[in-house]
Amino acid sequence: MSKVNFRLAPALHVALMRRAHGANLSLSAFIRQVLEQAVDERKRYVFSSQDEILATSIQILSILATSVGQRSPAALExxxxxxxxxxxERGLLGEEDAS
Structure with missing residues (x-):
């Protein structure tokens, strides 16, 4: 396996670390998958199956939150x-959302 070294701007490094952590991958594994996507002739998105799971999870949780909110607003909050x-904690919120 070849080894590649390069420099990143601090903001890009932080953003990549957040995305890698959110995908439950090391930074190296995340970047390797992003690079694989860049050279994929079919131009498919590397994380598409995770996106489908995420979309379904969001729909289910939205329905659940609506139901809980109607029954107990305090529990929802x-x-x-x-x-x-x-x-x-996992770096999945923007700076302004974390506060």
Missing amino acids: QGMAQARAILA
Whole structure:
């Protein structure tokens, strides 16, 4: 396997680290997959199956949140606060959303 070294701007490095962490991959594994996508003749998106799972999860959680919110707004607010904390911990929220 060949080895490639390159420099990244600090902001790009942070963004890539967040995306890699969110995909549950090391930075190297994440970048390798992104590079594979760049040379894929079919131009398919490397993480498409994860996107489909994410879309389905969002739909299910939206229905659940609506139901919980109608029954107990306080429980919904507590759950949303916990979700924001977990997402922020994993680097999946933007700077302004994490506060």
